Amino acid sequence: MKNIINFIITSSIFLIGGALGTPQALPKANEYRSGDCSGKMNHEHHGLTVNIVDTDDTSNSVYLAAKQWYGFTGKRAGGTFGEHCTGDNIITMHGECNSLNTPGGRVRCVAW
Numbered sequence: 001m002k003n004i005i006n007f008i009i010t011s012s013i014f015l016i017g018g019a020l021g022t023p024q025a026l027p028k029a030n031e032y033r034s035g036d037c038s039g040k041m042n043h044e045h046h047g048l049t050v051n052i053v054d055t056d057d058t059s060n061s062v063y064l065a066a067k068q069w070y071g072f073t074g075k076r077a078g079g080t081f082g083e084h085c086t087g088d089n090i091i092t093m094h095g096e097c098n099s100l101n102t103p104g105g106r107v108r109c110v111a112w
Contacts, residue, residue, distance in 0.1 A: 027051060027066045029110055031059035037097035052076055052083055052111040061099050062110060069093040071100070071107035085109035 028046040032039060042059045054075050055062060074087025090104035100107040 027112065028064065029053040029069070030063045031056055031100075032061045032063070033058055035060045035099055035101070037061045037063045052085060052109065054109050055100055055107060057108075059100055061097055062093075062107075063097050064093055064110065065095045067095070067112035069098075069110045069112045071098070071102065072109045072111065073105045073107070075108050085111045 026046050026048060027050040029050060030037075030041050030045065031043040033042050043056050045053045046065075051067075053062075069092075070085075070089050071091040071093050072085035072087045072089055074085060076083060077086045078084050085108075087108065088105070091098075091102050091107065093107075093110060098107075
């Protein structure tokens, strides 16, 4: 009986962990004043509901995780269910450190 209970607990933890992902796999868009994601973090955005973020004008790089993100020249607009970045989509950003100052212009909003 003890083995069955241990199996159920272990399986439940595995399934819940797989469904929620690890903290590193959660959507993340952490902003830095530096251009290379070094030093003190400027703004931290992470969690299951992070899918669109206005970048701060004092940030110069953003560390993105969990998804492929897109950088836009405008800030966020729209309501709760119609929220979106405005402006032009100027860059595809990947799960790593990304500059907010691109050849196509300044990234003011990121979304996935």
